[in-house]
Amino acid sequence: SQTIHQWPATLVQPVGSPLSLECTVEGTSNPNLYWYRQAAGRGLQLLFYSVGIGQISSEVPQNLSASRPQDRQFILSSKKLLLSDSGFYLCAWSILRDTQYFGPGTRLTVL
């Protein structure tokens, strides 16, 4: 069966510091991968999605970037965090345009 991992689970970072969140999927090949952000008490906002290695689509202009160095690995990064980057970050996978399945999430607090 398929499993999706995210780490770290919780992160507290100072403003201006770099960020790297990692997501990996097991049990499937060539998945579509997604990064979402959820502000406190709000719905999900799609940040990036990827249909293959090295292929990244950005949905919202922002302080973040994404990379997909391997088929089942998706990384969310920032060179300098802002206070507004705080939130709950969720990675998801799907096969083609089918149902998306989510990881456990990373709660990021920028101070």
Next chain:
Amino acid sequence: AQKITQTQPGMFVQEKEAVTLDCTYDTSDPSYGLFWYKQPSSGEMIFLIYQGSYDQQNATEGRYSLNFQKARKSANLVISASQLGDSAMYFCAMREGAGGFKTIFGAGTRLFVKA
């Protein structure tokens, strides 16, 4: 323009009773998919049920059913025989188009199940 609307910020239901969570959507694409997810306090998003725009019958998954009214553009989630563990945030979502990857989420409804 907001494409997914969940008008109930919070709902209360008595344990063992049924509850309906409302969702309306807006799209001009004839091909789309509708989803419901559950988010407990732990934060993970749990997929509950899916309805395709061309599906003739309402989707059902155990105690979950989707009341799909295409003409009214509504996709309400019905939870039968509520349990305490059903207390969570519930999100309605839509994927537009046969070729679309983007899934749009509603603001969510927080469900409280009372003992």
